[in-house]
Amino acid sequence: MLPDPELPTLLPRPPAISVAEYRQRRDALMAQLPDNAVVVLPGAGLMTRSRDSEFAFRQNSDFYYLTGICEPDALLVLLPGRVEGESVVFCQDRDPTMEAWTGRRLGAAGVVAEYGIDQAFENADRDERLPELLAGRELLYLPLDNGEAVAIAEDALAAAQAGLRRGRPPLKGWLDISPLLHAMRLIKSDAEIALLSHAALISAHAHRRAMQVARPGLSEFQLQAELEHEFVWQGASGPAYSTIVGSGANACVLHYIENSAPLCEDGLVLIDAGAEFELYAGDITRTFPVAGRFDDAQRALYQVVLDAQERAVSAIQPGVTLVDIHQGVVHDLTAGLIKLGLLEGKVQARIDDESYRRFYLHSTSHWLGLDVHDVGTYKLNEQTPRPLVAGMVLTVEPGLYIPSDDDIPDAYQGIGIRIEDNVVVTNDGHAVLTADVPKQIVEIEALMAKK
Template sequence: MLPDTLSRPAAITVDEYRARREALMANLPEGAVMIVPGGALKTRSNDSEYPFRQQSDFYYLTGILEPDALLLLLPGRDSGQSVVFCQDRDATLEAWTGRRLGASGVLAEHGVDQAFENAERETRLPGLLEGRTRLYLPLGEPEAMAIAEDALADAQAGRRRGKPALEAWFDSRELIHAQRLIKSPAELALLRHACRISARAHRRAMRACTPGLFEYQLQAELEHEFVWQGGSGPAYSTIVGGGANACVLHYIENSAVLEENALVLIDAGAEFDLYAGDITRTFPVAGRFNEAQRALYDVVLGAQERAVAAIAPGATLADIHAGVVEDLTRGLIELGLLSGDVQARIDDDSYRRFYLHSTSHWLGLDVHDVGTYRLDEQTPRPLAPGMVVTVEPGLYIPEDDDIPAAYRGIGLRIEDNVAVTATGGEVLTSEVPKQVEEIEALMVNK
């Protein structure tokens, strides 16, 4: 019998994309223009390309999935404030690679004010930029910088004819990313769906796991579920680390045999309509934790549950991380992996031998989503409704001689995705178990 499929959430509407552009333009000063390039195809080898993935800022403002596009936002322009350049219609190329929207399709399907095909870009772009004195673009991005340099040359030539001068360049990403940090109800629905798909994949991998499988075989179970449920695939490189491989934070080889007495750490998430899930679970290959594994797991789980409970408006990720560090350090001392006073081991960074990373990051269109974590150098950003974060403490015990043998080479991480609500946090990834008894029951009763 084929597995069931989840019902799909509604796509983000044209009206919402239009509202995003309008909100962004409302924050631009008089005389400004913003340039937002889309993504380009990238060669994998010879004439084979990587699957195309749209640039996130461009997608956030347009919903357009084709490569080689460009968005201009021109506040106050009478003949249209949003202009898109897109791929040319080409019957021969479309026979090989599929339909292209063309200018008429962009106008009909994506609600921008004007659209032109790329064949017209060179001739039309100078006129669109003429008279604009402040240029917002992703600084350092090659295509955008080339446009900016041409705009500067045109402005200098125009200045001699009495035209307004180009006064300054600004990085567009600060404004766009501040807006992306707060997710709309439609975005939250897509994130919930990406997380549900991810949770199903993790449950599937737990049920499939058995000693003697290769790590890549669990990867196959995960990624099959992602695509079966309508996702584009993994939102990032899938991590399946058995035994000591789990102590390598970005282990992606996934090539080792899963040993009977080991744990396996899986960090994997589905991408759905470009929105990402990001879940980590750690469980015993044979379905039962041994005493040392359980002791370490309980330390991480306790820290993770307290951190999840702390998610609320006004809380900060810095404070939540500090609480996790305290919980993990206390647990390491109780297990004999550290000694002395908890605060002393925090102050001298001894805990960092076993816990190397932060507890949380933003989640959205990008796995490590955009938005600053501080309002300034001294002030952490308070959480607010609509933000989505990960909560992912871990412990990674090296195989060193001074470590008790029972703990050597154990890597553990537990990660959930949490949306900040008006009153607290909504765990989007609760469908995949993390309690010891629930994990063992799922794995034993396959």
């Protein structure tokens, strides 16, 4: 009889975001709008995978941020100052036959009772009700890059034209709601940071598991399976983005997702993977030796990336910009490449002529939140980078990717290394959310020795 498998410890879950916080977000958005405005924001629909099967449903992040509702085919309308209620949601109809196949639907009563929406109607009533809500409103806000939102608004406005004959003012213009909404999403609340911390913790446990399982003879897809098993075991919905497991020279492909090759016995494997928990993303990258120990060339190159990454993380505090962080990383990586003989000359000269971009061609950081590459501009205007403030969450992920070219020393050819952590900006500095997965060479080798 086989022994019982050793199962991972289940991590305690943080509280969900409260109905009150979702209402506060809607109120904060409406407070920025002029009088007689209206917001139209559709949620996501189901997407066909093939024939009559769909991909797993994932809600539109903007819609979720304002409602917390995770049903498909919903529509949010915000009407500042409306006496009957400022928030209205159109949702799927209650349908016993469909619910027997796909599960319970909220229905209009459920949306109001469970999510604190002021008023709700089923989608069957939308063609009649939405034009009535838009009639008389002068400014229409919607995500202008969302074709569905534009189409819904066009149809409803056409039907609302009869309202003009009753003396209601005509629509004065269409405006993009995204800049206002995305500026709000850029600063995370305490509840959001708790969810991001949990997504990071799940992701860290998965990376530790992959390090301990990895060995020559396995394939990239088997490490992917270990990672994604841990995600779901710990209550995540799955990966927040396509898992990257690149062994050997595959690590030099920035968005390598085939994950089909055998692990290189004497090489490194780069894993870029994160869990999605309550729609919030983790995003960790670690690089480690398949056989459990770095060779001299791997160790030297890894230390260059690690030193640059740690210095960048240590610089994070309010007032610093992502440009500052990236410039520091570029300096440190360029200096390391010169020290290893992969570049020649003075550090500033190689930065100025961008020689370093042969080995480091991406930016160092991006925002993190409901989307793995989260919303929010990186500049206040064309000339001014956005300074960090408390509540922002970002990644720090320098890397080096050495091509297998004839002018590269053999020992370095085909090595790809990236190290990525998730960091929240605090009032007096920062906190690393992903510290539970090792990145020091000695720590990685010690963990891998405990296979």
